[in-house]
Amino acid sequence: LTPKHFLPVSLKGVKDGDYAMIYGYPGGTNRYETSYGIKLKNEIDNPALVSLRDMRLKNMYAQMIKDPAVKLKLASNYAGIANYWKFFDGETKQLVKFKTYEAKQKYEQNFATWAKGKPAYENILSDYEKAYAAWTPYSKHRQYLREGILGSPLAAFASSLMGLEAAMVKQGTTSADIKKAAEASNAQRQGFIAAEDQPSDVKILAAVAQAFYTDIDKNQHPIGFYEKLKAAYGNLNDENTYKKWATDVFANSIILNDTKWAAFMGNPDAITLQADPAFDFASSFVKSYNTKYAPYFNEFNNKNNELGRSYMKGIMEMNPAAVNKMYPDANFSMRVSFGNVKSYKPRDAVQYDYITTSKGILEKYKAGDYEYDLPVKQVEMLKKKDFGQYIDKTRNDLVIGFITSNDITGGNSGSPVLDGSGNLIGLAFDGNYEALSHKIAFDKDLNRTINVDIRYVLWCIDKLGGAKNLINELKLVR
Structure with a gap:
């Protein structure tokens, strides 16, 4: 293949104020979020997400530090959980710090004044208020199911067997249909078993079951589950109750027993599956939510989308002069962000330089x-300053990363960073903590994109990795 163009790679380095452009596929932003959405996020959704992910991370980490093999097995999953644990925590703190809720309220007051007497718009904000009031009592339940109950890998896999259960209990299902569903479940189990760490998962299972009991309105508990738990194990306010129960689940589930699972796969039947303690646990919560509360969420989501379209139309009519400066939220389509290499001051008496070095x-x-x-x-080479052609001569060091004022979000990791001549100068991979509210509110003074300097990437390939042949294929600009 001969591409029409490939990116030249710059060895020139960057300096404060240099132009920077990022191409990529940002996943999602919500820059036109209402005050009602921010209130729900700040008070219910984000705190729940942070708490439940923290619970999972602590139990995983406790096992990872004991055994390098476990550390390797769980590393990717741990990093993924930790990444958004930090994001949701930082997002809440920054939204509160910068009074984003209050700013949105003020804007909405202006909109309400403008919309008065306009039938298409005058009820939008009151309809938003009603929609959020109807959904808010169940929002924590949804988070505790997704991030808590199904945060246990065993429970998550067990819940996936509901498709097999449906095939077995549905009238008219053929044996071929059941066999196909069983084969799919068996293939999925292989991946689950390969990634599963039982010592950490049993602790997660106990913790999330207790958290749901403690934190979610008793009227929203799945009917019968906690009653059975109390009858068999005792006090539901005692963490030892959940530890004993979780230990028994892991000891008795056919999912974790190769012999019993093979027998089940040989002759799958609904009674055996429904009697499995892991499946009973997971399916009780999922079925309860799907039956009682998912319809509320779907109604809320649909109404929110409907109101969002009307609200945006109203905003554009209210501010016709600003329409050309408005832009659609990120949605994984290609976007280009323009900015500059730029240091910043996150708070009084603190200054962050625009680059980092070895x-x-x-x-x-x-x-x-x-x-x-x-x-x-790597340590030896860095200490010897064995940087080759990738050294930054102004610093007499190897530049590792630099920050820019570009606007990116999740989905941009790995996006190319170009200079004003279209040369590759780095790869975007993160945003700064002080601007984690960027999905909703972009602050040009604080928001920074963190990029790895392409010279460090080349150094790792060439000097550290010894893959000089790859460097020879590149067009280097000096």
Whole structure:
């Protein structure tokens, strides 16, 4: 294949104020969110997400530090959970800090004044208020199911067997249909077993079952589950009750027993599946939510989308001069962001430089540490300043990363960062903590994109990895 164009790679480096452009596919923003949505996010959804993810992370980490094999097995899942744990925590703090809720309320007051007497718009905000009031009592339930109950890998896999159950109990289902569903479940189980760490998961299962009981309105509990738990194990306010129950679930589930699972696959039947303690647990919560509360969420979601279209139309009519400066929210379509390499001051007396260097890597390096360990070869090369052609001559060091004022979000990780001549200067991979409210509110003074300097990438490929052949295929701009 011969592409029409490929990106030249710059070895020139960056300086404060340099132009930077990022191409990518940002996943989603909600820049036109209402005050009602921010209130729900700040007070219910985000705190629940942070709490439940924290619970899972602590139990995973406790096992990961004991065994390198477990650390390797859980590393990817742990990183994914931790990434958005930090995001939701930071988002809430920044939305509160910058009084985004109050700013949205003020804007909505202006909209209400403008909309008065206009039938198409005058009831939009009151309809928003009604929609959120109807859904809010159940929002925490949804988060505790998704991030809590189904945060246990065993429970998540067990819930996936509801499709097999449906095939077995549905009238008119053929044996071929059941066999096909069973084969799909068996294939999925192989992936689950390969990734499963039982010592951490049994603790997660106990913790999330207790959290749901404690934190969710008793009227919303799945009928019969906690009553059976109390009858068999005792006090529902005692964490030992849940620990004993979870231990028994892991000991008795056919999902975790190869012999019993093989027998079930050989002759799948609904009675055996429904009697399984892991399936009974997961399906009780999922079925309860799907039957009673999912319709409320669907109604809320549909109404929110409907109102959103009308609200946006009204905003554009209210501010016709600003329409050309408005832009659609991110939705995984290609977007281009323009900005500059730029340092920033997150708070009084604190200044963050626009680049980081290998000096910072060595300062953080800690042999054997989960976060800050390094290959011995890398440490030696950095200490010797063996940087080759990738050295930044103005710093006499290897530049690792730099920050820019570009507007990105989740989905942009790995997006190319170009200079004013279209040369590749880095790859975007994160945003700064102080601007984690960016999905809703972009602050040009604080928002920064964190990029890896392409010279460090090339150094890793060439000097550290020894893959000079790959470097020879590139067009380097000096």
